[in-house]
Amino acid sequence: MTIDLDLQMARLEVKLLRAQFNSHFLFNNLNAINYCILQNENAKATSYLTLFSRFLRRLAGSSRQDFVRLSEEIETLSQYVQIENLRYARPLRLVVSVDHGIEAEDVWLPSLVLHSQLENVIWQNLESLTDEGVLRLGVSRKSGKYCILLETKGVYSELAHSRSELGSRESALNLTLKRLQLLNARHGTDLKISKSKARFPNSNVRVGLSFTPFVPQNLF
Amino acid sequence: MKAILVDDESHCTESLAILLRSHCPEVEVVGKYNRSEEALPVLDRETFDVLFLDIEMPVYNGFELLNRLTNKSFDVVFTTAYDQFAVKAFKYSAFDYLLKPIDSTELKECVAKLGEKKKQGDLDDQLSFLRSVLLREQQVPQKIALPTTAGLEYVQISEIIRCESDSNYTRIFQDKSNPTLICRTLKEVEELLEGANFARIHHSHLINLDHLKKHVRSDGGYVVMSDGSEIAISRSRKGILDNLLRVRSFKN
Numbered sequence: 001m002t003i004d005l006d007l008q009m010a011r012l013e014v015k016l017l018r019a020q021f022n023s024h025f026l027f028n029n030l031n032a033i034n035y036c037i038l039q040n041e042n043a044k045a046t047s048y049l050t051l052f053s054r055f056l057r058r059l060a061g062s063s064r065q066d067f068v069r070l071s072e073e074i075e076t077l078s079q080y081v082q083i084e085n086l087r088y089a090r091p092l093r094l095v096v097s098v099d100h101g102i103e104a105e106d107v108w109l110p111s112l113v114l115h116s117q118l119e120n121v122i123w124q125n126l127e128s129l130t131d132e133g134v135l136r137l138g139v140s141r142k143s144g145k146y147c148i149l150l151e152t153k154g155v156y157s158e159l160a161h162s163r164s165e166l167g168s169r170e171s172a173l174n175l176t177l178k179r180l181q182l183l184n185a186r187h188g189t190d191l192k193i194s195k196s197k198a199r200f201p202n203s204n205v206r207v208g209l210s211f212t213p214f215v216p217q218n219l220f
Numbered sequence: 221m222k223a224i225l226v227d228d229e230s231h232c233t234e235s236l237a238i239l240l241r242s243h244c245p246e247v248e249v250v251g252k253y254n255r256s257e258e259a260l261p262v263l264d265r266e267t268f269d270v271l272f273l274d275i276e277m278p279v280y281n282g283f284e285l286l287n288r289l290t291n292k293s294f295d296v297v298f299t300t301a302y303d304q305f306a307v308k309a310f311k312y313s314a315f316d317y318l319l320k321p322i323d324s325t326e327l328k329e330c331v332a333k334l335g336e337k338k339k340q341g342d343l344d345d346q347l348s349f350l351r352s353v354l355l356r357e358q359q360v361p362q363k364i365a366l367p368t369t370a371g372l373e374y375v376q377i378s379e380i381i382r383c384e385s386d387s388n389y390t391r392i393f394q395d396k397s398n399p400t401l402i403c404r405t406l407k408e409v410e411e412l413l414e415g416a417n418f419a420r421i422h423h424s425h426l427i428n429l430d431h432l433k434k435h436v437r438s439d440g441g442y443v444v445m446s447d448g449s450e451i452a453i454s455r456s457r458k459g460i461l462d463n464l465l466r467v468r469s470f471k472n
Contacts, residue, residue, distance in 0.1 A: 023301055023302050023303040024276060024301045024302070026301070027301035027302075027319070027320045027321065028229055028231075028232070028301045028320065030320070030321050031229075031231060031232055031235060031301070031320045031321040031322075032229070032231040033321075034235055034321040035231040035232075035234060035235040035238075038235050038238045038239070039238070087229065087231065088229065088230075123278070
């Protein structure tokens with residue numbers, strides 16, 4: 001049983017890794033850096049490049065473990081938003097609100113789940129994100145469970161296309177759901193992706209992650 | 221040559237415009253669009269020679285944009301951030317493409333190829349073929365699009381008996397009487413058919429092992445194909461065929 005789980009996990013991890021380092025993200029950012037160089041904006045090019053490298057290193061590190069601290073994940077998300085700001089002309093802002101009494105350092109969650117959901121949210125809503133371009137991350141506790149919500153003011157666009165239309169890649173959501181299933185089976189957690197009511201006015205909920213607090217026995 | 225650039229990310233259209241200006245002065249960029257809905261009416265209205273188009277865009281992706289056009293008398297070059305799989309799909313459907321970030325040498329070669337006048341194929345057919353290859357997600361499709369002097373031909377890979385080089389062209393022999401002359405080198409055809417059961421037994425010959433009837437080792441070595449043709453095996457490639465056949469029989 002354990003071997004079967006390990007194998008499933010390993011297979012899924014490879015898929016996830018491929019998804020994280022997805023070509024679209026990688027090469028479009030490299031192109032954006034190249035554009036800075038073509039315009040002789042060397043200072044911008046070099047800071048973009050180093051930020052991007054740092055982020056890739058972070059992705060590589062996070063994907064080696066099943067779980068990370070929320071503080072780490074928030075840092076990953078911030079860097080990701082910084083990169084997207086350099087890539088697109090429009091600035092995005094990530095606003096993080098952690099409820100009083102919760103320490104981000106002490107909250108453990110599966111690595112890169114929020115990141116892949118954030119990617120999806122930006123992709124699906126970039127067209128409709130207002131000039132403000134605010135993405136909110138809220139961390140709260142409800143009935144003993146942690147609830148992490150990613151919200152944006154954008155209108156959900158049915159016209160936006162999921163990246164899985166082309167190429168042999170499952171949608172981010174499907175991969176995430178499978179991964180949570182396996183993690184729960186392996187570590188005894190109760191991680192769940194859920195939809196719930198928005199906490200902020202004029203927001204539409206995109207994705208929520210809820211689970212009973214845990215400290216991982218092993219990170220892998 | 222007049223070109224229109226469409227990509228939802230402005231750094232892509234801008235950098236491509238800079239590269240064209242520096243390396244392909246014969247190309248005049250007459251329009252740059254970052255929203256496919258905005259590009260649509262212009263593409264239908266204007267006369268131009270080539271469209272540099274990204275596939276993955278919100279609202280209308282590259283396919284949908286092209287499907288919605290009534291004017292289709294221009295060349296399409298896909299600019300893509302996609303990986304190997306999608307790139308192969310472009311090759312199978314005989315579409316020109318450029319990988320992002322775009323390399324100036326590749327851009328120059330691409331533009332030069334566009335300059336050589338070729339017969340206009342049916343863009344709709346070609347597009348739906350590309351789409352089918354991408355959606356089926358198979359390693360090797362059953363059919364591939366091959367450019368001939370008379371336009372694009374869609375060839376069933378299983379029906380190709382053998383291919384023979386003719387300087388920069390290739391003659392494709394199928395279960396028909398006359399071979400088809402393809403505007404690709406044998407090396408390019410061999411790369412396209414990678415993954416299908418073909419063997420380059422001679423500098424000028426590529427054979428479909430599924431159509432191999434006999435392998436005669438005497439007289440320098442030659443093969444007999446399903447249509448009766450006999451092809452000599454070059455000395456330097458004798459080992460290749462032996463290995464392939466050994467692996468094949470092991471697999472079976």
